[in-house]
Amino acid sequence: MSGTEGTVFVVDDELSVRKSLGRLLKAAGYRVEVFASAREFLQRGLQDEVGCLVLDVQMPDLNGLELQQALSEADSPLPIVFITGHGDIPTSVRAMKAGATDFLSKPFHEKDLLEAISRALKRAGEESCGRAAAREAKRRLSTLTPREHEVLLHVLAGELNKQIAATLGTSEKTVKVHRGRVMHKMRVQSVADLVRLCEKAGIRLT
Amino acid sequence: MGARVGSGARGGALNLLLVAVSGAFTGVCSGGPRPDPAASAPLLASHAPPRVLVLCSGNSLLPTNVLFDESFREAIASGPGGPVEYCSEFLDEIRFPVRHDERMLGFLGEKYGSRQPDVIVAIGPASLGFCLRHRPQLFPEVPVVFADCGTDTSSQGESARLVTGVRSGFDGAATLRLALRLHPKTRQVFVISDSAGLGGAGWEPPGPPESQVTFHRLAKEPLLELLQELSRLPANSLAFDLSGLDGGAASPHETMQRMSASSSAPIYGGPDPLVGHGLLGTVATPMDAIGRATAALAMRVLSRENAGALPPVQKLAPAPLLDWRQMRRWGVRASQLPSGSLIRFRPRSFWRQHLLLVITTGTLFLLQSGLILALVLQSRRRRRAELEARLRREELAHMTRVATMGELTASLAHEINQPLxxxxxxxxxxxxxxxAGGAGLEEFREILADIVADDQRAGEVIRRMRSLLRKGESNPVDVDVNELVDEVAGLVRGEMILQDASLALDLVSNPPLVHGDRVQLQQVLLNLIVNALDAMKDMSGGNRRVVVRTAAADARFVRVSVQDGGVGVPVDKLEQVFEPFVTTKPHGIGLGLAICRSIIQAHGGRIGLTNNADRGATFWFTLPALEKAKP
Structure with missing residues (x-):
C-alpha cells in the first residue's frame, strides 16, 4: 500500500480500459472511483477531497482537456494524470501547460502510472494543506472591521502610523490601536508574518 | 417439179438453196433437163424467210449429222443474214435401201412442191449423189451447197451446175504418222476395213517407214470376230480403222464404241465424228469447221443475185484431232502432240470451269476472314484495354486506400492502443x-476473459486495416450494405473521437444484397466518411455529426448516403467533384472521389451528391440489388 492518502478518480469512455485500471489501482492499494464520462464525474461533485484524476484525453461529448478546464474554472484543481490512446505533441503540451501532472500514452506500464499517481497525490496533499491555510487566513481576515481592514492595507503597503493617520484623517494614536487589533486578530507577531498570511488569503500586494 | 428460182426472182434473195452435204462423192450428178425459169412457180411472199433444206445422208443419229447440224445452225443463227427457215431431211439410205430414191423423190416432191427450198445443203456423198441425180425433176435451178466429209470430188458437168460446197478431208497417211509418233514403240499396225484390200476407202498405207512396223488387216465383219481380235492385240500395236470412211454402216459410232471397249490397243482412224466414240485420234477436218464453212457458203449463195456466180468450192485443211479420254487411257500426253492439235473432251480445269465462282468465293472468304480477324483483334484489344483499365483502377484504388488509411493512422493507433x-x-x-494472495479464482477468470476479449478487439482492428491495405484482384461476393456500414463505422470510430465528431447510423432493416468487392465498397464508404469529417473540421465540436443511411432506393437499387453538417460543396464544383484532380481540400490530390466514382460505376451503380437544405452535403451512391433477398 502506498501510504499516500487520497482517492484516484478514473475517467475513461472505454469500458475495458477503466475496468482494468480500476482493477490495477485497487490491487495497488488505492481507493478508486471510475467514471464513463466527464459529465458523470462532474455530477459526482467534489467535497474538498484529496485525490487525483486519471483522465482519458479522447472522449466523446466532453473530452479530457475540456474537463481539465472546467475543473480549473470551478477552482477545484485536482492533479491530473492524462492517459491517451494516441498522444500528439500539441495536445500534451496543452495539457501540461494547463497544469497536468503527467501525460501517459496507452499502453503504459504500471510503474509509470503508479509513479505518476503517486506524484499527483502528493501534490494533491500539498495543495490541500495550502488550501486549508488560505481558508484560515481568510477566516481571520474576515473578523476585521472595515476600519481595521483599511488600516491593514496601509500597513501592508509599508506606511508608518503617522502617514496612515494623515491619510485617514485621524490621530496617530487611533491608528496604533487599530493596528494592534489587526495584529491580534490575525494572530501574527510581525509585519512580515502578516504579509505572508495575507498572501495566502489572496490579498494582492500593490 | 421445179421450184422456180429464176433471175426474175431478184430482190427476193429467196432462192431455195439445196445444200447437199455429201461425203466423198464421185460424179453422181446426172445432168437433167434444165427447167424453164419462166415455167417456175412464182415465189412465195417475198417477206417469207429463205428456206434452207439440209439433206443428210444416213439417219439423224449419225454423229456426222449431229455435229454438222449443231455447228451449221449456230453459224446460220449468228451470221449476218436474217431469219432462215431451216428444214432437215434424212435419206436413211443404208437402213432402207430398197427403192430408196423413188421413195425420197415422192416424199420430198410432195413436201416441198408448193414451196421449194431456196438452197439445198447436201451432207455426205449419198446426199450429194441424190441431189445431183434428181434435182432437175425435184428442185430445178435450186443451188446446192455440199459438205464433203471425205474424198475429193471433181465431178463436174452439167449436173454439177449451180453446185458448190466445202471439201474437207481425212488424211489417212497423216493419221498414221501421228499414231506412230505418239506410240513410238509400235511394231504392228492392224488396219480395219470393210473391203479385202487396205485401199477399200481409197487409201493405201504408206510404205513401211524406216521402222520395222508391219501392217495386218482385220476384217470388219463379222463384228464379233473383230472384237475378239481386237481384244487380243499384242503390246506395242495399234489399230487403224478405215471402215468409218465408207459411210456404209448404219451406226458407225456404236460400232466404234464396242471396238474401243474391247480393244487392247489404241485405235486411230477417221473421220472426225468418230473421235469421241472410241477413236483415239485422227487427222481430219473438224466437223464444226465444216459446219461453219458450209453455213457461210450457204449464206453467200442465198444472198447472191446471179445464179451463175456461185462462190467457188472451198477446201478445208485437216488437223490432228484427239480424244482426251482416250489419251488418258493410252497414256498419251498432251505435250507429245504436234502443234495445232485439237484435243476434244478435255475437261476444263477447275479454274477455268468455275473461275467466277472461285474468285467470288475466294473474295468472300478473304473478306470474311479479314472481318473475323479484325473482329478478333478488336475484341482482343478491347479485352486488353479493359484489363489494363481494371488494373489501373485497382492500382489507383489501392493507392488512395493507403492514403486514406494514412489519414486515419492516429485513430487506428488509438483503436489498437485502447485494448492493448x-x-x-x-x-x-x-x-x-x-x-498479494487472497484474490478469488473468479476474479482471475474475469480478468482473463477481459484480456481475451480485448485481444480479439485489437486483432479485429488490424484485420480490417490489413484488408483495406491489401492489394489484390477484386473479389466480388454478395454483400450486405448494413454489414459494410458497420465495418467501416468500426474503422472510423477512433477518428470520430479524435475529431470530436459523432457518427450516427440509420440503417434500413433487411436491405437487398448487392454483388461487389467488399474492400472496394468499404473504401468508397470510408472515403465519403473521411470527406465528411474533413468538411466539418472548422466547425464547433457539437455540430460535427455524420449520418450514414442505407435505404432500398427502389426494387432495383440499394442506396447508401453519407450526410455531413459541414460547409457543403460550392455550387460551381458540384459537377466536378468526381473528376480527377478536383479537390476542395487544401491538401487533397483530388483522386479519392474519382476513384469512388470509378469503383461504383464498375459495380453498375451511380454516385452523386446534393447540398443539404440546412447545411452540409450528402454524398450517396447506389448499387444494383440482387434478385434474391437476404435469407
Whole structure:
C-alpha cells in the first residue's frame, strides 16, 4: 500500500480500459472511483477531497482537456494524470501547460502510472494543506472591521502610523490601536508574518 | 417439179438453196433437163424467210449429222443474214435401201412442191449423189451447197451446175504418222476395213517407214470376230480403222464404241465424228469447221443475185484431232502432240470451269476472314484495354486506400492502443493480486476473459486495416450494405473521437444484397466518411455529426448516403467533384472521389451528391440489388 492518502478518480469512455485500471489501482492499494464520462464525474461533485484524476484525453461529448478546464474554472484543481490512446505533441503540451501532472500514452506500464499517481497525490496533499491555510487566513481576515481592514492595507503597503493617520484623517494614536487589533486578530507577531498570511488569503500586494 | 428460182426472182434473195452435204462423192450428178425459169412457180411472199433444206445422208443419229447440224445452225443463227427457215431431211439410205430414191423423190416432191427450198445443203456423198441425180425433176435451178466429209470430188458437168460446197478431208497417211509418233514403240499396225484390200476407202498405207512396223488387216465383219481380235492385240500395236470412211454402216459410232471397249490397243482412224466414240485420234477436218464453212457458203449463195456466180468450192485443211479420254487411257500426253492439235473432251480445269465462282468465293472468304480477324483483334484489344483499365483502377484504388488509411493512422493507433492498454493493466493487476494472495479464482477468470476479449478487439482492428491495405484482384461476393456500414463505422470510430465528431447510423432493416468487392465498397464508404469529417473540421465540436443511411432506393437499387453538417460543396464544383484532380481540400490530390466514382460505376451503380437544405452535403451512391433477398 502506498501510504499516500487520497482517492484516484478514473475517467475513461472505454469500458475495458477503466475496468482494468480500476482493477490495477485497487490491487495497488488505492481507493478508486471510475467514471464513463466527464459529465458523470462532474455530477459526482467534489467535497474538498484529496485525490487525483486519471483522465482519458479522447472522449466523446466532453473530452479530457475540456474537463481539465472546467475543473480549473470551478477552482477545484485536482492533479491530473492524462492517459491517451494516441498522444500528439500539441495536445500534451496543452495539457501540461494547463497544469497536468503527467501525460501517459496507452499502453503504459504500471510503474509509470503508479509513479505518476503517486506524484499527483502528493501534490494533491500539498495543495490541500495550502488550501486549508488560505481558508484560515481568510477566516481571520474576515473578523476585521472595515476600519481595521483599511488600516491593514496601509500597513501592508509599508506606511508608518503617522502617514496612515494623515491619510485617514485621524490621530496617530487611533491608528496604533487599530493596528494592534489587526495584529491580534490575525494572530501574527510581525509585519512580515502578516504579509505572508495575507498572501495566502489572496490579498494582492500593490 | 421445179421450184422456180429464176433471175426474175431478184430482190427476193429467196432462192431455195439445196445444200447437199455429201461425203466423198464421185460424179453422181446426172445432168437433167434444165427447167424453164419462166415455167417456175412464182415465189412465195417475198417477206417469207429463205428456206434452207439440209439433206443428210444416213439417219439423224449419225454423229456426222449431229455435229454438222449443231455447228451449221449456230453459224446460220449468228451470221449476218436474217431469219432462215431451216428444214432437215434424212435419206436413211443404208437402213432402207430398197427403192430408196423413188421413195425420197415422192416424199420430198410432195413436201416441198408448193414451196421449194431456196438452197439445198447436201451432207455426205449419198446426199450429194441424190441431189445431183434428181434435182432437175425435184428442185430445178435450186443451188446446192455440199459438205464433203471425205474424198475429193471433181465431178463436174452439167449436173454439177449451180453446185458448190466445202471439201474437207481425212488424211489417212497423216493419221498414221501421228499414231506412230505418239506410240513410238509400235511394231504392228492392224488396219480395219470393210473391203479385202487396205485401199477399200481409197487409201493405201504408206510404205513401211524406216521402222520395222508391219501392217495386218482385220476384217470388219463379222463384228464379233473383230472384237475378239481386237481384244487380243499384242503390246506395242495399234489399230487403224478405215471402215468409218465408207459411210456404209448404219451406226458407225456404236460400232466404234464396242471396238474401243474391247480393244487392247489404241485405235486411230477417221473421220472426225468418230473421235469421241472410241477413236483415239485422227487427222481430219473438224466437223464444226465444216459446219461453219458450209453455213457461210450457204449464206453467200442465198444472198447472191446471179445464179451463175456461185462462190467457188472451198477446201478445208485437216488437223490432228484427239480424244482426251482416250489419251488418258493410252497414256498419251498432251505435250507429245504436234502443234495445232485439237484435243476434244478435255475437261476444263477447275479454274477455268468455275473461275467466277472461285474468285467470288475466294473474295468472300478473304473478306470474311479479314472481318473475323479484325473482329478478333478488336475484341482482343478491347479485352486488353479493359484489363489494363481494371488494373489501373485497382492500382489507383489501392493507392488512395493507403492514403486514406494514412489519414486515419492516429485513430487506428488509438483503436489498437485502447485494448492493448486494457490488456496490460489487467495482466499487471493480476500479477499484483497473485503476489498479494487472497484474490478469488473468479476474479482471475474475469480478468482473463477481459484480456481475451480485448485481444480479439485489437486483432479485429488490424484485420480490417490489413484488408483495406491489401492489394489484390477484386473479389466480388454478395454483400450486405448494413454489414459494410458497420465495418467501416468500426474503422472510423477512433477518428470520430479524435475529431470530436459523432457518427450516427440509420440503417434500413433487411436491405437487398448487392454483388461487389467488399474492400472496394468499404473504401468508397470510408472515403465519403473521411470527406465528411474533413468538411466539418472548422466547425464547433457539437455540430460535427455524420449520418450514414442505407435505404432500398427502389426494387432495383440499394442506396447508401453519407450526410455531413459541414460547409457543403460550392455550387460551381458540384459537377466536378468526381473528376480527377478536383479537390476542395487544401491538401487533397483530388483522386479519392474519382476513384469512388470509378469503383461504383464498375459495380453498375451511380454516385452523386446534393447540398443539404440546412447545411452540409450528402454524398450517396447506389448499387444494383440482387434478385434474391437476404435469407
Amino acid at each position: 492498454a486494457a490488456i496490460l493493466s489487467n495482466a499487471q493487476a493480476a500479477q499484483r493480486l497473485l503476489a
